[in-house]
Amino acid sequence: xxxxxxxxxxxxxxxxxxxxxxxxxxxxxxxxxxxxxxxxxxxxxxxxxxxxxxxxxxxxxxxxxxxxxxxxxxxxxxxxxxxxxxxxxxxxxxxxxxxxxxxxxxxxxxxxxxxx
Amino acid sequence: xxxxxxxxxxxxxxxxxxxxxxxxxxxxxxxxxxxxxxxxxxxxxxxxxxxxxxxxxxxxxxxxxxxxxxxxxxxxxxxxxxxxxxxxxxxxxxxxxxxxxxxxxxxxxxxxxxxx
Numbered sequence: 001x002x003x004x005x006x007x008x009x010x011x012x013x014x015x016x017x018x019x020x021x022x023x024x025x026x027x028x029x030x031x032x033x034x035x036x037x038x039x040x041x042x043x044x045x046x047x048x049x050x051x052x053x054x055x056x057x058x059x060x061x062x063x064x065x066x067x068x069x070x071x072x073x074x075x076x077x078x079x080x081x082x083x084x085x086x087x088x089x090x091x092x093x094x095x096x097x098x099x100x101x102x103x104x105x106x107x108x109x110x111x112x113x114x115x116x
Numbered sequence: 117x118x119x120x121x122x123x124x125x126x127x128x129x130x131x132x133x134x135x136x137x138x139x140x141x142x143x144x145x146x147x148x149x150x151x152x153x154x155x156x157x158x159x160x161x162x163x164x165x166x167x168x169x170x171x172x173x174x175x176x177x178x179x180x181x182x183x184x185x186x187x188x189x190x191x192x193x194x195x196x197x198x199x200x201x202x203x204x205x206x207x208x209x210x211x212x213x214x215x216x217x218x219x220x221x222x223x224x225x226x227x228x229x230x231x232x
Contacts, residue, residue, distance in 0.1 A: 031218060042120075042207050042222030043161070056219065089159065095218075105211075105220060107153075107161035 004108035006092050012114045013082055020078045021111045025094030032075050033105065034067055035091040036060065043091055049075060050097075082115045089113070118143045120210050122223035129198045130231050136183075137193045137226045139208030147213035150184065151220070152193045156204040164206070167191065169213070195228075203230045 005024040013019050025032045031050050035043035046065070047057045051072040061067075064082075069075040079086055089110040095103045119142045129135035141150070152164040167175045167184050174182050179199075183192045195202055208223040 033219070035220075040224070042209075042224050043220070045219035045221070048218055058219075091161065093161075103218070104163060104166065106163070109160040 004092055004094050004106055006090075006108040006111045008111060009109065010112045010114075012116060015084060015115050016081055018078060018080045019082060019113060020076055021090050021092075021113075023075045023077070023092030023094075023108060025073070025075070025092070026096075026106055029094035029096045029106075030072070031095045031097060031103070031105075032069055033093040033095075034075070034077050035093065035107075037089045037091055037110070038087075046077075046090075079113070082113075084115045087113055087115045118145070118148075118210050118212070118221050120208050120221050120223040122208055122226050124226045125224070126227045126229070128229045128231060129195070129202075131198055131200060133198055134194060134196045135198055135228065137195075137206050137208075137228065139191045139193070139223060141189050141191065141208070141210050143189070143210065145212055149211045149213060150182075150191045151209040151211070152180070152182070152191075153207045153209060153222075154202075154204045155207065155225075156201075161207070165193065198230050200230050200232060203228055 007022045033048040034046040037043040049069040064080045067077045091110045093105045093107040095105045121140045148169045150167045154162045154164050165177045179196045181194045205225045207225045209220040
């Protein structure tokens with residue numbers, strides 16, 4: 001088990017372009033989360049999935065943002081028509097409901113986005 | 117809505133000494149979880165310790181312990197015998213125990229420096 005994996009780790013894009021991030025959760029984890037973190041701030045919740053169902057979305061997730069988890073395994077986060085304000089680190093996390101550990105959430109190393 | 121406040125943006129401790137990081141939170145719920153996460157310069161968020169609100173006993177994990185004061189809504193982290201590897205950003209986080217939401221609500225973090 002290699003933990004939560006995110007790709008790419010760094011992305012520089014021009015304003016107006018679309019970007020997509022991928023997250024591979026810890027195997028067997030049925031919940032997957034996306035957070036956004038800007039410098040000097042704590043992570044802010046964006047959305048989460050239980051299996052393939054997207055169960056909660058933050059108001060931070062504008063119409064330009066879309067997340068999917070088509071088979072209940074990996075997830076993608078797409079940002080369309082990027083803006084400079086989208087520059088941040090996008091963190092993926094996963095957890096398993098049930099068993100010991102009580103839904104502890106494990107994070108990936110994040111994907112840094114810079115919009116120029 | 118729940119909020120988490122970390123009033124110490126930066127802290128410093130000498131190697132082998134003890135340091136306490138403060139966290140307060142606001143909630144109307146009676147059952148919830150509290151966490152301390154560590155984010156080293158490599159940026160991967162690592163769980164340090166967790167506390168279930170229904171447990172009166174303070175959680176302990178090796179050199180890390182918490183002082184959980186439910187009535188005061190306070191959740192401080194004590195690091196004993198500080199090591200150079202403890203240098204990181206520390207985030208306090210809250211999560212509801214039940215209901216539909218599964219998101220972690222983070223504070224703004226405390227940057228801990230460990231002096232040799």
